Amino acid sequence: MNKTILIGAVVAAAAIGATLFFTGGQQDTPTTSQAPLEKGAIVSVSLPDRLSSEAQIGERAFDAVCAACHGDNGAGVDGSGPPLVHKIYEPSHHADMAFFMAVERGVQAHHWSFGNMPPQQGLTRGDVAAIVTYVRELQRVNGIN
Numbered sequence: 001m002n003k004t005i006l007i008g009a010v011v012a013a014a015a016i017g018a019t020l021f022f023t024g025g026q027q028d029t030p031t032t033s034q035a036p037l038e039k040g041a042i043v044s045v046s047l048p049d050r051l052s053s054e055a056q057i058g059e060r061a062f063d064a065v066c067a068a069c070h071g072d073n074g075a076g077v078d079g080s081g082p083p084l085v086h087k088i089y090e091p092s093h094h095a096d097m098a099f100f101m102a103v104e105r106g107v108q109a110h111h112w113s114f115g116n117m118p119p120q121q122g123l124t125r126g127d128v129a130a131i132v133t134y135v136r137e138l139q140r141v142n143g144i145n
Contacts, residue, residue: 040071040077040078040079040080041071041072041075041076041077041078041083042071042075042076042077042078042082042083042086043075043076043083043085043086044075045073045074045075045083045085045138045142046141046142047073047138047141048137048138048141051134051137052133052137054129054130054133054134055130055133055134055137056134057130057134058127058129058130058131058132058133058134058135059134061123061127061130061131061134062074062131062134062135065120065122065123065127065131066084066120066131068080068081069081069114069117070082070083070084071083073085073138074135074138079114080114081114081117082111082112082114084135084138084139085135085138085139085142085144086144087144088111089135089139089144090139090144090145091136091139091145096132096136099128099131099132099135100125100128100132102117102120103119103120103123103128104119105119106118106119
């Protein structure tokens with residue numbers, strides 16, 4: 001094995017160990033509050049203390065159109081719709097465009113057994129962009145990147 005790689009690995013391990021020792025294993029995390037698990041919700045969602053202005057707009061649109069099936073704060077609704085604050089919807093698996101297409105065209109059931117999602121009426125592309133911003137901010141606070 002290359003000595004440089006070995007020395008680098010030892011130094012990195014020592015740095016990680018020292019960090020964990022001196023912080024007691026605690027890591028800095030964004031300030032959040034835990035939303036109570038609503039009746040019928042599928043997942044528990046931590047909420048950011050503050051949403052960006054676009055996410056605030058998205059939250060209002062989400063509450064008006066999406067929450068009936070996807071639950072408050074995207075926590076899902078047992079028997080109705082999947083949680084969007086879930087690793088299945090992380091950006092590397094469902095890019096932002098997937099949300100635009102879901103609203104425009106609907107979705108054939110493929111990850112969950114909730115049935116098909118019909119296209120959603122009354123949302124502009126700007127509305128959907130704000131909803132995506134809201135969902136992504138919730139996901140980040142919940143460790144979904």
